[in-house]
Amino acid sequence: xxxxxxxxxxxxxxxxxxxxxxxxxxxxxxxxxxxxxxxxxxxxxxxxxxxxxxxxxxxxxxxxxxxxxxxxxxxxxxxxxxxxxxxxxxxxxxxxxxxxxxxxxxxxxxxxxxx
Amino acid sequence: xxxxxxxxxxxxxxxxxxxxxxxxxxxxxxxxxxxxxxxxxxxxxxxxxxxxxxxxxxxxxxxxxxxxxxxxxxxxxxxxxxxxxxxxxxxxxxxxxxxxxxxxxxxxxxxxx
Numbered sequence: 001x002x003x004x005x006x007x008x009x010x011x012x013x014x015x016x017x018x019x020x021x022x023x024x025x026x027x028x029x030x031x032x033x034x035x036x037x038x039x040x041x042x043x044x045x046x047x048x049x050x051x052x053x054x055x056x057x058x059x060x061x062x063x064x065x066x067x068x069x070x071x072x073x074x075x076x077x078x079x080x081x082x083x084x085x086x087x088x089x090x091x092x093x094x095x096x097x098x099x100x101x102x103x104x105x106x107x108x109x110x111x112x113x114x115x
Numbered sequence: 116x117x118x119x120x121x122x123x124x125x126x127x128x129x130x131x132x133x134x135x136x137x138x139x140x141x142x143x144x145x146x147x148x149x150x151x152x153x154x155x156x157x158x159x160x161x162x163x164x165x166x167x168x169x170x171x172x173x174x175x176x177x178x179x180x181x182x183x184x185x186x187x188x189x190x191x192x193x194x195x196x197x198x199x200x201x202x203x204x205x206x207x208x209x210x211x212x213x214x215x216x217x218x219x220x221x222x223x224x225x226x227x228x
Contacts, residue, residue, distance in 0.1 A: 042222070044217075107155065
């Protein structure tokens with residue numbers, strides 16, 4: 001049973017435009033969400049996170065939005081650059097009785113930025 | 116200077132062999148993890164150690180045994196390798212405060228033939 005879902009296996013976006021990556025979760029007790037970026041033959045790298053007490057967190061070109069009622073979060077990248085081409089993983093965690101603080105991962109979305 | 120380093124990067128071995136993957140972190144993190152990325156690209160946690168003590172042990176065959184000689188190292192030993200063990204294995208580390216996320220190694224691609 002997938003608790004964190006990224007329903008788009010891939011996404012293609014023109015350079016300079018906005019990239020929007022989506023993530024849905026099923027457990028309303030998750031209280032912390034993270035996005036990771038992964039290049040081929042490398043490990044995932046932490047990108048941005050958001051606590052459930054917020055609905056938006058911004059870091060440069062990256063903004064994460066959280067909609068708790070819809071159990072949905074999204075990562076916006078604007079403007080998209082060629083170096084953003086990678087696989088993006090969404091992850092969620094909760095306290096001891098939820099996930100024991102361990103991260104529950106989505107399957108990833110491959111983002112391709114076209115020049 | 117690599118923060119989380121794991122060796123080897125590639126490992127090709129025959130069924131039935133025993134192999135080890137090593138992981139070291141120089142970040143001073145208290146917690147280390149082993150993840151498996153399967154053929155469907157899901158990242159699944161296998162083990163988690165906090166200050167050399169096992170705190171998470173997911174449903175993993177007994178053939179997999181983690182060993183943490185100190186809090187900077189977490190090695191993974193696999194006995195009697197099977198074809199289904201072929202995957203990419205990632206080591207990671209983190210601070211107790213989960214807001215900082217995990218730092219991952221670059222992965223070990225294990226191929227069992």
